[in-house]
Amino acid sequence: MTTDVPVLDDEIGVGDYQYGFHDPTDKYVFKSRRGLDRDIVHQISEMKNEPMWMREFRLEALDLFYSKPMPTWGGDMSELDFQNMFYFVKASQGQEKSWDDVPDDIRKTYDRLGIPEAEKKYLAGVKAQYESEVVYGSLQEDLAKQGVIFTDTDSAVRDYPDLVREYFGTVIPSADNKFAALNSAVWSGGSFIYVPKGVKIEFPLQAYFRINTQNMGQFERTLIIVDEGASVHYVEGCTAPTYSSDSLHSAVVEILVKRGGRCRYTTIQNWSNNVYNLVTKRAKAYGDSLMEWVDGNLGSKLTMKYPAIYLMEPGARGETLSIAFAGKGQHQDAGAKMVHCAPYTSSRVISKSISKDGGRAGYRGLVKATHDAHHCKSNVVCDALILDSHSRSDTYPYIEVNHDNLTIEHEASVSKIAEEQLLYLMSRGMSETEASAMIVTGFIEPLVKELPMEYAVEMNRLIELQMEGSVG
Amino acid sequence: MSSLLKITDLHVSVDEKPILKGVSLEIRQGEIHALMGPNGSGKSTLAYTLVGHPKYEVTSGSIEIDGVPLNDLDPCERARLGMFLAFQYPVTIPGVKVADFLRHAVTNIRNPARKEGESLIPMRDFRKELKDRMEELGMDVEFARRYLNEGFSGGEKKRMEILQLAMLQPKFAILDETDSGLDSDAVRVVSEGLRKLAGPQMGVLIITHHERLLEYNVPQFTHVILAGRIVETGDASLAHELHNHGYAAVRQRHPAEAAEEQEHQKVAPKVAAIAK
Numbered sequence: 001m002t003t004d005v006p007v008l009d010d011e012i013g014v015g016d017y018q019y020g021f022h023d024p025t026d027k028y029v030f031k032s033r034r035g036l037d038r039d040i041v042h043q044i045s046e047m048k049n050e051p052m053w054m055r056e057f058r059l060e061a062l063d064l065f066y067s068k069p070m071p072t073w074g075g076d077m078s079e080l081d082f083q084n085m086f087y088f089v090k091a092s093q094g095q096e097k098s099w100d101d102v103p104d105d106i107r108k109t110y111d112r113l114g115i116p117e118a119e120k121k122y123l124a125g126v127k128a129q130y131e132s133e134v135v136y137g138s139l140q141e142d143l144a145k146q147g148v149i150f151t152d153t154d155s156a157v158r159d160y161p162d163l164v165r166e167y168f169g170t171v172i173p174s175a176d177n178k179f180a181a182l183n184s185a186v187w188s189g190g191s192f193i194y195v196p197k198g199v200k201i202e203f204p205l206q207a208y209f210r211i212n213t214q215n216m217g218q219f220e221r222t223l224i225i226v227d228e229g230a231s232v233h234y235v236e237g238c239t240a241p242t243y244s245s246d247s248l249h250s251a252v253v254e255i256l257v258k259r260g261g262r263c264r265y266t267t268i269q270n271w272s273n274n275v276y277n278l279v280t281k282r283a284k285a286y287g288d289s290l291m292e293w294v295d296g297n298l299g300s301k302l303t304m305k306y307p308a309i310y311l312m313e314p315g316a317r318g319e320t321l322s323i324a325f326a327g328k329g330q331h332q333d334a335g336a337k338m339v340h341c342a343p344y345t346s347s348r349v350i351s352k353s354i355s356k357d358g359g360r361a362g363y364r365g366l367v368k369a370t371h372d373a374h375h376c377k378s379n380v381v382c383d384a385l386i387l388d389s390h391s392r393s394d395t396y397p398y399i400e401v402n403h404d405n406l407t408i409e410h411e412a413s414v415s416k417i418a419e420e421q422l423l424y425l426m427s428r429g430m431s432e433t434e435a436s437a438m439i440v441t442g443f444i445e446p447l448v449k450e451l452p453m454e455y456a457v458e459m460n461r462l463i464e465l466q467m468e469g470s471v472g
Numbered sequence: 473m474s475s476l477l478k479i480t481d482l483h484v485s486v487d488e489k490p491i492l493k494g495v496s497l498e499i500r501q502g503e504i505h506a507l508m509g510p511n512g513s514g515k516s517t518l519a520y521t522l523v524g525h526p527k528y529e530v531t532s533g534s535i536e537i538d539g540v541p542l543n544d545l546d547p548c549e550r551a552r553l554g555m556f557l558a559f560q561y562p563v564t565i566p567g568v569k570v571a572d573f574l575r576h577a578v579t580n581i582r583n584p585a586r587k588e589g590e591s592l593i594p595m596r597d598f599r600k601e602l603k604d605r606m607e608e609l610g611m612d613v614e615f616a617r618r619y620l621n622e623g624f625s626g627g628e629k630k631r632m633e634i635l636q637l638a639m640l641q642p643k644f645a646i647l648d649e650t651d652s653g654l655d656s657d658a659v660r661v662v663s664e665g666l667r668k669l670a671g672p673q674m675g676v677l678i679i680t681h682h683e684r685l686l687e688y689n690v691p692q693f694t695h696v697i698l699a700g701r702i703v704e705t706g707d708a709s710l711a712h713e714l715h716n717h718g719y720a721a722v723r724q725r726h727p728a729e730a731a732e733e734q735e736h737q738k739v740a741p742k743v744a745a746i747a748k
Contacts, residue, residue, distance in 0.1 A: 419526065421565055423523075423547055424565070425565070426547035426548040427557055428573070428581075429551040429552050429577050431588060432548070433588055438565070438568055441567065441568070443566065445566075445567030
């Protein structure tokens, strides 16, 4: 994305959420009735023409969903009404290979979000998911020739049944938690990526998730397999219209990084402030591989997301960089999990959270080592910046280690924007808003500089938008 | 026509404790004024008040630039009208590069009507200008890429203030003990830097304990402040006298203020420390 966002019309005021528009489209191919039951699950499975094993997988998961209680920790989900949601909305006939073939209203949405433009400039492949399914997909030809697979997960179940069946649900079983169970029952869309041995994909693959319907539930399911010595950078962005009632986004992302492989997964989550974002993300990293989560959470009403890395074999490294920004009415309960399952593994977590206008941002993290995981290293640094007295920051670091033969470092700091810093910048001609934005941008700079240029620009721009319209 | 900074009967309190008790001062563009006085007499209070520090409450009196009252303006608006303070203790802004900070500042000062988000001055011109100014002040150009004041030595911080002065070219510059805590080489560099910058377009108020800065920048006016009032005004020779003989003679000449000063330090040593 460039710094020039498509100029949007009068629905959007300065300082407002920029992507809050919705398409007038009512030409859905299929829209399930509200609510969730076995019939809905059957219906989804039928619409997708799935093999029997997947239908059974879904129905089992639905029972697990019913049997598990709602989590009592994290954020407030008391207003989340599962029976008021639409669980499956199909917006077009299928995945198109040209933007020209994508229905007009939908294509216009992506134009406004700047996706086709970004695709031309610096992406190796794109998936655009609108409501429940992927409406557009592309992959550079040379990558396809080298055996790279980048498709939506629905198609993958049909086209690569052996690969999918081998790994699907193995990193995050349906029984993992209530929302993983829900996703397993009603999942639709998401990306399936396979990078063959030794293939290094230079430019990012990007998926763009868009919710358009009110009370929509989006449940994409992503599975990424990075084979030995291969590498990939996958980026996802998310937006939704601003509605007065809530939507739900509950994804499951499973990743396997095999020996010597490398995977970076970058999220720039910018849902509107009526979306519950309850996502389970987990990677298994094998010998001498590197898994990185770069997790930017700017939008949503409530986000609960703790990307995990299981370090399975010696030499595996895991790294999570997390930025959470909570404004008015937002609660970002973000964090990271590092599980050292083998000796000589290392992990690093850097978390930066910012809260303002009564928002609440926190870090919830776990570092765990199994008892034979000796000679491991883990370093966790969390910094919080609170912009005013009615905002809040929490840090919940959990460490589960049963022996001494490893090094864990944890540092945490909480700071407020100092009056002296504001005065200094303002005395050089900066307005209060500009000065605050500059301090916040500086605060996250150590993380943003890790991003490719285009995303760094995007991240800074989103932070500036969050800062605008808040003062006075 | 040269601009005028006019301070009239200024009374200022910090945490409801009066610090300045009727300060009047006129500074024209092109003039150099020295402000001297013992610790706790209100020198820094005047500096912070002029740039609009929210902790310093003006209880009566006025500050004007060319007849425009500044009392109700925030620090940003004052800066855009040409006010500049070289801070005694410049703060660190982590993660913000010197060059990015200065590009924003320069854009705003040169284009006072600019709103947030409007474009900045062209990168190429700015870079060249910044490089030239840094070289003139004998600064390593590498500093432009460092985070603002992070890990800077005392001398580097002061030089950074002078660099900002050079880039922003304010109408009125207040230097709050810019020479304190520096070794003599650093004082020389800062003093020479200021001499190059101060000219017919800049009115300067130098707050100092020392004489060195004034050797390079000879003041036309020297003011002595005691217990929140300007008690004497003279020329450069007054600064010289104070430097050589201290404030004993001044206190003798102004027994009422000297008594007040003593009382003040007894009652509220903490406020005196803040004002210092």
